[in-house]
Amino acid sequence: MGNLWTVLTHAHSLAGPVLMLLYPLYASVMAIESPSKIDDEQWLAYWILYSFLTLVEMLLQPLFEWVPIWYDVKLILAAWLVLPQFKGAAFLYERLVRERILKRHPKSFSPTSSPKGKPKSKTKLVDFITHKKGEHEAY
Numbered sequence: 001m002g003n004l005w006t007v008l009t010h011a012h013s014l015a016g017p018v019l020m021l022l023y024p025l026y027a028s029v030m031a032i033e034s035p036s037k038i039d040d041e042q043w044l045a046y047w048i049l050y051s052f053l054t055l056v057e058m059l060l061q062p063l064f065e066w067v068p069i070w071y072d073v074k075l076i077l078a079a080w081l082v083l084p085q086f087k088g089a090a091f092l093y094e095r096l097v098r099e100r101i102l103k104r105h106p107k108s109f110s111p112t113s114s115p116k117g118k119p120k121s122k123t124k125l126v127d128f129i130t131h132k133k134g135e136h137e138a139y
Helices: 001-034 038-059 070-082 090-103 122-129
Strands: none
Touching: 001 038, 001 070, 038 070, 038 090, 070 090
């Protein structure tokens, strides 16, 4: 029974990084490479909310130390934000974050265009990050 409890404890402690970092990292890379804009929005919203959650957790750490189920609540919240069945990150972004941004900057913020008025292009970002054939520097 002791070995089973040890395995469950280690699995529980690995669930957080896998659910909150590894899977979103993989899904974000896949979203960048896909032609759809919907998954891009989901994962950008996730990283915005994850950053905010991490900041709040850092600030309120002394308080959360007294809440014994905080890690479990955080895992459930992260699962709701991450899992494609729920799309919690996109939901929270649309309901909370986007409304506040549009209230503060109604004219200067246009989600479909760049600051110069041209539509955003994903291929320019990918071309910037990746080298084209023959552009590698010799070391």
